[in-house]
Amino acid sequence: MKLYFRTQHTRFILGILFLSALALFLIPATNQTSASSNHLAMSQTDEYCAPFENGGFENGIMPWITSGQFEITAGRTGQGLAIITPYARQKIDAEPNKDFTISLYAKTEGEFGSNWTGIGVDYLDGVTELADTVTQITEPIGDYTLIEISGTTPANTSAIRLWLYSGNGVTLFVDDIEIEWIDCSTTPPPPIPTQTPEPTAVPTATPVPPTPVPTPTPERPENLESIMIFDDAVSSDWYLGSWGVVSLNPLAKEPIFEGENSLEVSLANGSGTAFFEAKSPIPAPSLYSVNFMVSGVDAPTQTFEVQLMNKSFQPLSRSTVTVTAGEWSEINVTYSSLPADQTIQYIAITNSVSSAPFYLDNVFIGQNMDAIEGPELLDTQIFLPAIIR
Ligand SMILES: [Ca+2]
Ligand SMILES: [Ca+2]
Numbered sequence: 001m002k003l004y005f006r007t008q009h010t011r012f013i014l015g016i017l018f019l020s021a022l023a024l025f026l027i028p029a030t031n032q033t034s035a036s037s038n039h040l041a042m043s044q045t046d047e048y049c050a051p052f053e054n055g056g057f058e059n060g061i062m063p064w065i066t067s068g069q070f071e072i073t074a075g076r077t078g079q080g081l082a083i084i085t086p087y088a089r090q091k092i093d094a095e096p097n098k099d100f101t102i103s104l105y106a107k108t109e110g111e112f113g114s115n116w117t118g119i120g121v122d123y124l125d126g127v128t129e130l131a132d133t134v135t136q137i138t139e140p141i142g143d144y145t146l147i148e149i150s151g152t153t154p155a156n157t158s159a160i161r162l163w164l165y166s167g168n169g170v171t172l173f174v175d176d177i178e179i180e181w182i183d184c185s186t187t188p189p190p191p192i193p194t195q196t197p198e199p200t201a202v203p204t205a206t207p208v209p210p211t212p213v214p215t216p217t218p219e220r221p222e223n224l225e226s227i228m229i230f231d232d233a234v235s236s237d238w239y240l241g242s243w244g245v246v247s248l249n250p251l252a253k254e255p256i257f258e259g260e261n262s263l264e265v266s267l268a269n270g271s272g273t274a275f276f277e278a279k280s281p282i283p284a285p286s287l288y289s290v291n292f293m294v295s296g297v298d299a300p301t302q303t304f305e306v307q308l309m310n311k312s313f314q315p316l317s318r319s320t321v322t323v324t325a326g327e328w329s330e331i332n333v334t335y336s337s338l339p340a341d342q343t344i345q346y347i348a349i350t351n352s353v354s355s356a357p358f359y360l361d362n363v364f365i366g367q368n369m370d371a372i373e374g375p376e377l378l379d380t381q382i383f384l385p386a387i388i389r
Contacts, residue, residue, distance in 0.1 A: 049184035055177035080175035120163035218336035257361035281343035
């Protein structure tokens with residue numbers, strides 16, 4: 001959570017530094033890092049700059065990451081997003097030294113307070129922020145109005161992150177968010193071939209359908225490290241975020257499992273997901289376990305879902321766990337068959353039944369450090385289904 005607040009704070013400071021004419025027409029964004037050309041030259045066909053996904057909100061909120069309160073509501077076209085507070089964001093792949101124009105339609109409702117409302121663009125090298133720009137909205141916008149933000153990605157950029165922020169008491173409505181890249185392909189590169197071994201002989205026997213077997217608990221690695229994500233605060237190696245959640249409070253005092261704080265997740269409509277986003281994605285085969293304490297449900301027993309997702313929010317594993325109301329339950333999910341060619345960026349914990357808030361404490365993962373370092377990591381034999389001959 002430390003970083004979560006820091007990020008907003010940074011935007012607040014940057015925000016007040018910016019002269020902000022109301023964006024009724026083109027607003028050129030300036031880069032704090034000049035665009036130099038001393039990066040590694042890549043061939044044009046290697047360069048990929050991603051579009052925003054679901055920029056029109058016709059598919060709901062995914063894959064936008066939100067914090068706090070939002071609504072999918074009537075938009076300029078079909079549905080749109082209303083950010084009550086504080087933000088929605090989306091990170092997309094980018095290349096260095098590329099010009100772009102982000103266009104979106106926005107309007108506001110409510111009285112402007114002392115905090116800021118507007119649009120931020122972060123330039124990232126992996127998880128390191130190289131620079132950012134902020135475009136403030138300082139006066140009410142009654143009807144959906146086009147805002148355009150142009151910029152150039154600095155050297156070493158590998159992604160950009162768009163922020164739509166309202167910490168101001170106003171509700172910010174946005175819709176039809178698009179990005180136009182100049183001189184950069186928006187066609188994704190072909191996927192990296194998987195390492196599925198080719199059968200060397202044509203099967204002659206009639207294949208027997210595989211019998212499902214329960215996933216075995218993986219053997220506990222010798223070089224197992226516990227990596228804390230939340231004990232009394234969110235580790236600086238992780239972001240905290242949510243979907244369908246009214247508020248996240250990492251300073252909750254009651255109930256606490258251990259130490260000073262727990263993490264309270266208050267749900268919007270009896271359903272919500274809190275997630276932890278790894279700043280450095282975790283090689284999937286190195287993940288041994290996800291562990292946490294959970295409390296605060298209002299039914300006698302209740303089922304939570306624990307999901308591992310890659311950076312595209314593609315689930316790599318879903319597990320359900322049952323907890324009892326009114327007490328802390330210890331959850332330990334172990335993994336044995338995560339795909340070798342994937343990395344884990346999100347650990348998501350969903351409550352889809354209760355309308356009560358739930359509480360998390362002592363969230364950590366067990367990571368097999370041998371699997372990160374050794375080339376045996378790529379031994380796919382144990383991760384792929386057996387080939388039947
Ligand atoms: Ca729309
Ligand atoms: Ca604690």
